[in-house]
Amino acid sequence: MRHKDKNSVLMISNEGVTEEDMDTVRAEMSIESKRSCKQLPWFFGAGFLMAWLALFYAIVIPLSHSLPNGLKIAQEIEKPGEFVAERAEILLFEIDRMGPRVTGDVANEVVIYDFLLNEIEKIRSQMVTDLFELEVDVQHVSGSYMRDQLMNVYRGVQNVIVKLSAKNSNSTSYLLLNSHTDTKPGAWGAGDDAFMVVVMLEVLRQMSISEKTFLHPIVFLFNGAEEQSLLAAHGFITQHKWAANCKTVINLEGAGAGGREILFQSGPNHPWLMRHYRNSVKHPFATTLAEEIFQAGLIPSDTDFRIFRDYGPVPGLDLATVKNGFVYHTKFDRWGLISRDSLQNSGDNILALTRSICNAEEMYDTEAYSQGHSVFFDFLGLFFIYYYESxxxxxxxxxxxxxxxxxxxxxxxxxxxxxxxxxxxxxxxxxxxxxxxxxxxxxxxxxxxxxxxxxxxxxxxxxxxxxxxxxxxxxxxxxxxxxxxxxxxxxxxxxxxxxxxxxxxxxxxxxxxxxxxxxxxxxxxxxxxxxxxxxxxxxxxxxxxxxxxxxxxxxxxxxxxxxxxxxxxxxxxxxxxxxxxxxxxxxxxxxxxxxxxxxxxxxxxxxxxxxxxxxxxxxxxxxxxxxxxxxxxxxxxxxxxxxxxxxxxxFPYRSKTNVMRVDSMQVNRRFYDFDGNLSLEDSGYYLHLLDRHKEQPLHQTMNLTNLQRMGDTCGDELMCGIPCYRWCASRNEARWLPRWEPVELPYPTVLKLINKTVLDNGYRVRYFFQLSGPPNLGLFVKPKLGVKLLKWSFDQKMLDYAGTYKPPLQILITYGKDSSPIDFYFELLKSDDNLDMPVFELGVSGHYASPTARRDNSSLEFLKTLPDFAYSMEWPSSYERHIF
Known part of the structure; x- marks a missing residue:
């Protein structure tokens, strides 16, 4: 029995059909199926692959870089309540003109804060005073905390803090918006983080001139010491009078020069924040993948979000601009690289997100909505999807x-x-x-x-x-x-x-x-x-x-x-x-x-x-x-x-756009023996190389004769005898280039032994010191064999967990406006009462990272020999090794 229509599905009744007939039918179907399996010509295969490549360049690339048109000031009347990118752009230009703003430097401690306070007063003058109240506080804060095997001590760092409240609100739950004003040494910081500073100012203005009130007060934190190990954020969240009321944070960062801002950290365990992001943000750009990559430590950066999360603990959202990360932390991070459209993109999103969260019912009791992690992502920037981890x-x-x-x-x-x-x-x-x-x-x-x-x-x-x-x-x-x-x-x-x-x-x-x-x-x-x-x-x-x-x-x-x-x-x-x-x-x-x-x-x-x-x-x-x-x-x-x-x-590098990073210091070193005599003084260039190529590309223009790998030469010397600055874990891979003339420091770093007190019949001894110098100072402490460090003036955590924190112990001291000498002590226990022998070694470093700190002529000539494709974050530095 054969089916007449071979192209249709066989419908065969079991009545009167033998097994032999069924085998015949199946055989014919198999033959027919094989005849229909004819492959297409090969050139269609090439077209097939090219079609997907064309789809990628026609859709994916344009949408990946899509930005809204920046709103001009003249259009504000037609579009009330919307973020005005042109105004933010003008403010960004003003901050860019200030140059690098390093913690402890005049540009960061005076100029930028005068600018902020002036702009805030302008906003106050435009505010709808019948509906809103605006409070301003300038915080000078000191403290210390542990991070990355390092004791961070800070004095007199600054925060400008603004609280905007609706008069009809009685909520004690605040929304915190944070960005930072300071920059890395030598970096102009238009993208990191002046971009977000001006976005916050325009968001503050729009919220204060609106006719719509909101449930929860908003705290705008302009912090002045993020680049120096997230210090100002720690000072705010642990000590400020409004900190305990901050229930959610929107942290705003920069890792490039504008573009779209990516949501790369959330919560933790507060998926309701994702709902507000989905419902409010106009131009979503977010992915759980970025969050897991960042939290796995694969990204060589950190943000204030860690501080708010760990020391608050305050849940929230962490957002950062990421376009053109090649200029991040360099002098090329300038106003001219940031488009008005990118300001509009971030401004639209952050303004909408702020309005949504400051009216959220969840803010009254955020812990009640702590319900696990979420999975989140945007689709081509067109819409946003999230759901619970479960x-x-x-x-x-x-x-x-x-x-x-x-x-x-x-x-x-x-x-x-x-x-x-x-x-x-x-x-x-x-x-x-x-x-x-x-x-x-x-x-x-x-x-x-x-x-x-x-x-x-x-x-x-x-x-x-x-x-x-x-x-x-x-x-x-x-x-x-x-x-x-x-x-x-x-x-x-x-x-x-x-x-x-x-x-x-x-x-x-x-x-x-x-x-x-x-x-x-x-x-x-x-x-x-x-x-x-x-x-x-x-x-x-x-x-x-x-x-x-x-x-x-x-x-x-x-x-x-x-x-x-x-x-x-x-x-x-x-x-x-x-x-x-x-x-x-x-x-x-x-x-x-x-x-x-x-x-x-x-x-x-x-x-x-x-x-x-x-x-x-x-x-x-x-x-x-x-x-x-x-x-x-x-x-x-x-x-x-x-x-x-x-x-x-x-060749990897290009001048100005894709530079090789060669952080360096011009170092003057002094080594003092136990009797107080100076045994050695020398100078050189300490090079901290940041990528796989090491120093090889530098040979094109630089004389690197006698360049030494520190791990090959430092022996048992304390911290290899270099003033490492948060790069200490990689000090063995650092390079040292001796120079014959001494480095001229802008002013001295001075350590004074104020007092030595012997306790417990000679088994315990306490040393009192006073230290003065530049805004960034370092201490390295290494007890001798048979000696235990019991107490010091700083946070005791490093000493309480001696099994985790091995000598030499590292202390980084940073000050903002308070440049007075620092008094501190060490108390040590010796296994015997022979105090005529060395008890501990103490290394002292001073970092003159301010752009106004003088570089001597030899250092300037050396820096000029860098290839045009290389950029150096550099400063003069001192190192002294003492034995007590």
Whole structure:
């Protein structure tokens, strides 16, 4: 019995049909299915790949950089209540003219604060006084706390604090907005963080001139010592009169020059904040992936958000501008690089977010809404999605298991239609599953291998100035590795029993199962970023359901149309997400230290992005003839890009835009013996190198004869005999270049022994000191063998946990306006009463980081020899080693 219409689904009654007839029908269906499995011409395959590349450049790139038009002051009448970017831009220019604003320097302690107070008074004069009250407080605060193996001591650092309240409000729960006014030495700080300072000023103005009141008071904190280890934020949250009432914080930072601000930290455990972000923010840009990368310590930065979270504890949102991170903490971070449109983008978002949270019912009792972490992300900047972590677990597990289930149904369907044994299909699936595992390994392995080769050839960071090179050196190898095993198998081992279209489906099923298993494992391990895998699986699951519910599953390659169409959304989102993350990470490779190979991190991100965004699409090249030619095209592309990286285009650095960072100090050193005599005095340049290339590129223009690696020469000397400044953990990799003439310091750093008191019959001794010098001072304390440090003037935590904090103990002292000498003591216990022998070593460093501090002529000449592609955050410094 034959069915007359071979293109329709066979509907055969069991009546009068023999088993022989059924075998005949199945055989004919199998033959018909194989005839319909004709691969398309190979050149369509090239067009297929180019179409996705075109989609990336036509949609992902424009939306990644999309900004609203900046509102002008003249348009304010037409659009009342909206953020006015032009006014913020004018204020930003005024701050930019002040130059670097280092804690303890006049620009930061006087000029910027006079500017802020003046602008606040202007806002007060425009405020709707019938509705609002505005209070201003200037805080001078001192204190200390532990961070990163370092005791941070501060005196007289400043905060300008404004509280805006509605007169009809009786709420004691405040919303805190924070940004900082200070900069790194030598940096102009237009993006970090003057950008957010002027945004806060305009938000304050808009809130105070509005006719709409709000439930909860808003505290605007302009803090003056963030770059010096987050000091002013600590002083506010631990000591200010309004701090205890601050229930939520919006922390505003800068890690670049404008652009869109990314939400990269939230809560913790306050997902209601995500609801307000979703409902209010006009231009969302956020991802759980950024949060987990940042909190894993892969980003060489920190923000005041840590202080509010740990010492408040105050939950909140941490946002930062990230565009053009190459100028971050350099003198090139200027007003001219920041567009009015980027100010409008951040202003719109922060103003809307402020209005939403200061009217939130949750603010009355935030702890009652502490309900776990959340998963959050934006889609191409068009809208924002969030859900509870528990919901994320359910989604991840459901669609992962659903993906595995739909694969099983598909294989069963193939067996029924093709008349092949289930065991035959299961065996084929097992082979493709192993090939999928191999594809995953190669997709990660090839880019990592490239990173190792580039590092071995001293060609790391070739993408630093030309990020498009990543396409050839990491993305193409990842795609090659992903499709190579299955393509070779399909090409070199034809299967007569199962048609090619089915085998290609089975190959995709193998990828789906591997991705589902990974999703399940990562979900169990509590990685919230696992939602990225879930998105890819979800759309494949949906596409397969459509194919199975229709006849497309069994009609040649028509199923591939649904798969391809279903992958448009995940491709757009996942490529957008990883493009954004990689764009943030690339500038950071220039300041991530010497030891890790930065190419490995970038290669991993490129591989992960390639697998997730193109994992279900890349195998479809096997639907075209000669798929090996397409792989060959990828190999050729990779080869061409590799050749380009060997040219001047692959040189990482560019002057002004993509600079090499070489932090340095001009150091005068003095070593005093136990008898108080000066045993050695010398000078030199202490170079703290910040990327993988070390000093090699500097040889082009600099005379580095006698350059020494500190770890090779310091021996047992206290802190290697250098005034390391929060870089002490990497002091062994620092470089020392001797100079013959002494460094001339702007003024001396003076340590005085005021008193020595012997206690407990000579077993305990207390030393009283007085220290004066520049606004940034350091102490390094190392008791001698058989001596224990019992007490000191500073926070006792480091001494209470002696097993955690090993000598030499490090103390960083920073002052703002209070430059009076610092009195302190050390109390030590000696195992014997022989005080005629040394008890402890004390290193003292002074850092003259102010831009107004004089550099001597030799230092200026040395700095001029830096290549034009290098930038040095530099200052004079002193170091003295004393033995008591």
């Amino acid at each position: 919901t994320g677990v359910a989604l991840n597990m459901s669609f992962s298991l659903g993906g595995i289930l739909v694969v099983c149904v598909s294989l069963w369907r193939m067996s029924r239609v093709s008349c092949e044994r289930v065991s035959t299909l299961a065996c084929e699936f097992g082979i493709f599953l192993l090939l999928a595992v191999l594809g995953f390994l190669l997709a990660f392995g090839f880019p990592l291998l490239m990173s190792v080769f580039y590092d071995a050839g001293d060609r790391t960071m070739t993408y630093f100035s030309n990020s498009w090179l990543l396409i050839g050196i990491f993305i193409c190898p990842s795609l090659i590795g992903l499709v190579l095993p299955s393509t070779l198998y399909l090409t070199l081992r034809p299967q007569e029993k199962i048609c090619h279209a089915y085998r290609l489906q089975i190959a995709q099923h193998g990828h789906c199962v591997i991705l589902s298993v990974i999703c399940i494992i990562l979900t169990i391990a509590s990685f919230r970023s696992t939602y990225l895998c879930m998105i890819s699986i979800f759309f494949y699951f949906g596409s397969q359901v459509i194919n199975l519910l229709s006849t497309l599953h069994d009609r040649g390659y028509l199923w591939a149309l649904i798969i391809g169409a279903g992958q448009i959304m995940p491709f757009l989102y996942l490529s957008y997400r990883f493009y954004g993350i990689i764009s943030i990470v690339i500038p950071m490779t220039g300041r991530n230290g010497l030891s890790p190979n930065p190419d490995m991190l970038v290669a991993l991100l490129c591989a992960l992005g390639s697998i997730l965004s193109f994992g279900f699409l890349a195998p479809l090249i096997n639907a075209f003839r000669r798929p090996n030619c397409l792989i060959g095209g990828l190999v050729l592309t990779m080869f061409i890009f590799c050749m380009i990286t060997l040219s001047h285009i692959g």
